Amino acid sequence: MVSGSLRNAALVTLVAAFSAFAQQSSPPSAQDAAVAASPTPASIPEAPVTTATVVAAVPEIPAPVGNAAEGKLRVYTCTGCHGIPGYRNVYPSYHVPKIFGQSPQYVVTALMEYRNGTRKHPTMQAQGESLSDQDIADIAAYLASARSP
């Protein structure tokens, strides 16, 4: 199928682009972290750093905790589409979903998937690219703060 092979080619390109991006934007190296966390003065670079200590010195990065008040400011942009009752996606045509009151972890996953391109929607991918992990957590916290009447 032509469209299938084109899609595969496109996916391969996407994966390559993202892996290149991920390498460029990787956080400070494990060795840096080990040195920073080490009780020995950084002026003794000869201190051997074993693989085991490097692994132990890299803390697991916890997911940010969402702040609903910050999220309320962030979702102002979203109202352009999600704030108009009955607003429709142009092509293909379907209603833009209701998102106020949506489950928070679902919102986080959706925005992260838009951001990394796994979930495809041009407008939402563009929005996702402008958001940090903290922004996404804040938005999810605000949307989840809705209560049924």
Next chain:
Amino acid sequence: MTSLSKMLLALAFSALANTTVAAPKGNAAAGAIAAKPCAACHGPTGDESLDAQYPKLAGQYPDYLLRSLQEYQSGRRDNAIMAGFVKDLSPQDLADLAAFYAAQDGSLKDLSHLK
């Protein structure tokens, strides 16, 4: 990104976007029966998600729900759990499910209160 890969991307997206097929009209009563397995995660009416990772569905727009189900089936939306559930459903089943959840009372709203 090379211009060739940009062109391939554009072609791939336009090919995907053009695969819209007229969907059958949904029947909420039939959807209620088809929705029994969905309740394990989304709750009986789709408004009682059992975990914050599962979306609320009750009162959502039916055409958005239908599109989501179609995308899970086609793989455009990549979700292993949902792909398994929709794999063997007919276009009529998908339309019925969308009609059922859209007809339920739910807490989902748009953001018009912020405008």
